[in-house]
Amino acid sequence: MPKNARVTLCCGPYESSGVVEHRTFRLQGLQAALTARGHQCVLEETRERNKVELVVNGEVVFNCDVKQLEFGGDGKLDPVCREAVAAVEEAH
Template sequence: MAQTSLVIIRYGPYESCGVVDHRTFRLEGLQAVLKGCGHSCVLEKTPEWNQVELVVNGECVYECSLRDLEFGGDGQLDPICQEATEAVKNAYQQHQK
């Protein structure tokens, strides 16, 4: 797998303390895990509430609710981050075949 693999993380707004906004606090662990595997991450805002999509080579390879991700942290113990990382890994393996 190339060390410069690009993963686009599309994320929508969510409500916290009565305010709806695009926030990246819940994406920190996901980004850390992906970067730890050698991927480059680009954040892209979308209008879809509570939505996270991981896009690899123009194809959505993983989706989840933003609110399911753990707040902050390094993502090592977050099962959603592990599932997402595996989906990205599988997408690159299939693309190389």
């Protein structure tokens, strides 16, 4: 995958403190990791609860449960973020 790919982060709502809604706190590290590698991130809300999907060129290249991502941070120490960035960079 060339640098500066456009990556769509599709994220559904999840429960925190008894309230289910869309939040981006757990996506911050993933966004930071992708941006640091030169990719452009676009957030898109979905209805699928607890789901995160990374879409490149119309193809889902990575998905996980949003609660697997670490809260906040830069994504450097989060193994799920590293796996997601690798999946984006191996996409065609």
